[in-house]
Amino acid sequence: MRNAVISQSLVTQSTTPATSPLPYDARLVDIRSVNSKIALDIRYATTSNFLKGKVYPVARCVLRGAAARRLSQVQDDLAKSGLGLKVYDCYRPLSVQKQMWQIKPDPRYVANPAKGSRHNRGAAVDITLVDRNGKELEMPTGFDDFTEKAHRTYKGASTQAKKNSKLLEDAMKKYGFIPLATEWWHFDAPGWDKFSILDVGFGEIHS
Numbered sequence: 001m002r003n004a005v006i007s008q009s010l011v012t013q014s015t016t017p018a019t020s021p022l023p024y025d026a027r028l029v030d031i032r033s034v035n036s037k038i039a040l041d042i043r044y045a046t047t048s049n050f051l052k053g054k055v056y057p058v059a060r061c062v063l064r065g066a067a068a069r070r071l072s073q074v075q076d077d078l079a080k081s082g083l084g085l086k087v088y089d090c091y092r093p094l095s096v097q098k099q100m101w102q103i104k105p106d107p108r109y110v111a112n113p114a115k116g117s118r119h120n121r122g123a124a125v126d127i128t129l130v131d132r133n134g135k136e137l138e139m140p141t142g143f144d145d146f147t148e149k150a151h152r153t154y155k156g157a158s159t160q161a162k163k164n165s166k167l168l169e170d171a172m173k174k175y176g177f178i179p180l181a182t183e184w185w186h187f188d189a190p191g192w193d194k195f196s197i198l199d200v201g202f203g204e205i206h207s
Contacts, residue, residue, distance in 0.1 A: 025066035026195065028091060028122050029207045032061070035072035037079065039086040039130055043143060044096065050144045051103060058202050061090035064122040067189035070175045071125060078129070078171055086136060088126040088143050088185060092119035094199040108182045109146040116197035123192035125177075126185045129168050137164040140184055151182050 031038055038061070043049040045059035063071065075085050097113040097120055104110045111117035118124035129137040140157035141150045148154055152169070165184045172179065172187045180186035 023065075025064065025069075027065045027207060028062050028198075028200070028205050029065050029068050030060055030062055030205070031068050031071060031087065031090065033207065034068045035075050037084060038071065038075050039084060039134060041086055041088055042090075043088050044092070050146070051099065055096050055099060056202060060202055060205075061087045061125075062122060062202065062205050063090050063125065064189065064195055066191065067123050067125070070177065070189060073175050074171050074177075077174065082132040083137075083167075084130050084132070084134075086128050086130045086134075088128070089119065090125050091122040091198070091205075092117060093201065094120045094197055104146065106146065109144075118188045118192045120197045120199075121192055121195040122198065123189040123195050125187055125189070126183070127168070127172075127187065128185055129164060129171075137167075139165055139168075143185055150184055152179060152184055153181070 032040075040059055040061055042056060042059035042061065044051070045054060045056040047054055049055075071085070078084055094113060094116060097111065097117050100110045101113050105112075111119075113120075126143065128139055128143070131137060138158065138161045140154060140161045141147070149156065152165070157165070168184070169179050176190040177187040178190065178192075180188065
């Protein structure tokens with residue numbers, strides 16, 4: 001896993017036009033154009049991930065317009081209590097999903113590319129909470145910890161970590177996001193199944 005060879009060319013391939021005339025809710029949009037207060041830590045644009053390689057050419061959070069609008073509402077709500085969101089991953093090209101499945105073919109944590117991931121639809125987000133200074137709140141595990149410690153039913157985390165995880169879950173559910181049972185950081189946007197699977201390169205997404 002540590003020595004995996006990552007192909008940069010895969011993330012620039014496109015099978016669906018990024019500029020097709022879609023309504024806003026179905027269009028891929030950059031979250032920073034919707035709410036600049038949401039912090040980014042796009043791990044797959046770095047080597048700090050389970051692939052041990054950079055698979056995104058740029059650090060962007062791109063989502064369907066409907067999901068981006070809801071996420072912005074979560075951010076605005078949390079800001080009232082001095083908290084905010086930090087995003088680890090949003091839209092993910094299908095070609096990257098295939099690389100992930102080769103390394104971690106475990107459907108509890110990585111969706112089989114034969115069916116596609118909610119991330120491949122631009123309708124899922126991996127996320128955590130930060131305080132007013134941008135410091136991450138304590139959570140049960142780090143991002144992409146593929147063990148039972150990351151499950152929402154895990155009882156062994158610290159009291160504070162469990163409290164923070166529940167706070168994030170409640171904030172996301174308030175605006176319709178659906179939590180994944182095996183990853184405290186993963187949430188699906190409502191209506192995710194209405195969107196098609198994409199393999200559009202980040203450079204082709206202009207909004």
